[in-house]
Amino acid sequence: MKSQRSIAVLGAGNMGTALALVLARHGRPVNVYCIESDVEDDINRRGRNTKYLRGIGIPANVRAHADIATALRGADTVIVAVPSFAVLEVIGLAVPHLTKGATVAIVTKGLDEKKLLPKVEISRNLLPAPFRTRTFAIGGPAIATELAESKPGAILLAGKDTTSRNRLARLFANGTLKVAVSDDVRGVGLCMSLKNPYAIGLGLCDGLGFPMNTKAFVLTLALEEMGRIVRAAGGDATTITTLAGLGDLVVSGFSSHGRNRTYGERLVKSRTKDPTRLDLITVEGIASTPLALRLSKKHKVRVPLLTAINACLTADARFERPFVEYLKHLSLL
């Protein structure tokens, strides 16, 4: 009997574990690269990941491995789900062990500090040439816990090669998860990276006790600014209203799960900007905000809302003040 090709997931956090669960439903071996020995043990011995995805059982065909070569052995599909700060290092480690013909899909958000391009594009360019057209960005409103619990939703796969994109879409799609596709890797990558700074702004609205009308107004301003940056930086103007733009921004800025939104909320009246002291682990918007601002300046895009959010993150005290001042003096004309 022909053995089934495996799927590798690089990263055993909230999203990596959730995507491993989605893909495990096909019954194929899913090998997760995991650098934390307690998490590896939890997955392999107890069928759970208490640290990152509490309360959800993990089936036996999902195995965690501390060795990236083992996780990648024989994998025809590789999902990259590590945080922004680690993605280039992990891609570098993965390259020598990729199976010929494998498809790569990256869910990591964030902008590269030097090139001011989405990390997903920089990651793709680190791969050997034959893998690049088969590398995809996974965008859209994808709260890991909801994916893991099979709640209805949709993601967006962006990449050029239609054959491998359709194959990947079939792998993710199931009765509850729909998969949309796009050619606009730049635009989707930018939306994935820009939504976190604006989600912090939407969190500031919550911390300040603003009603829904005000928050919807700020959301609209955020979407307009994001659209201008995406267009100026080479993305497709229509991507802003897709799952990757509007969809992800709504989820990130309104969901109680959103780490960036929660960070913004907790920043109000706080004495600290340190996310760990605010009970939060990864808040990618903190690093992305100044980079998004640099990107806007590079392309001469006016972004007063983003500028105000960045000023909150650089303030020494009364962090919410620049945001409140911005809204007070806002002119819609």
Ligand SMILES: NC(=O)c1ccc[n+]([C@@H]2O[C@H](COP(=O)([O-])OP(=O)(O)OC[C@H]3O[C@@H](n4cnc5c(N)ncnc54)[C@H](O)[C@@H]3O)[C@@H](O)[C@H]2O)c1
């Ligand atoms: N959580 C979500 O709902 C969600 C949704 C869409 C996209 N994403 C994106 O997915 C990426 C991962 O997010 P997450 O929520 O899973 O983060 P997380 O903090 O829950 O988990 C991160 C995981 O990466 C591992 N890791 C860190 N550095 C590593 C390294 N050098 N090598 C190998 N593994 C390493 C950690 O051990 C941990 O298992 C982020 O870019 C995030 O924006 C997350």
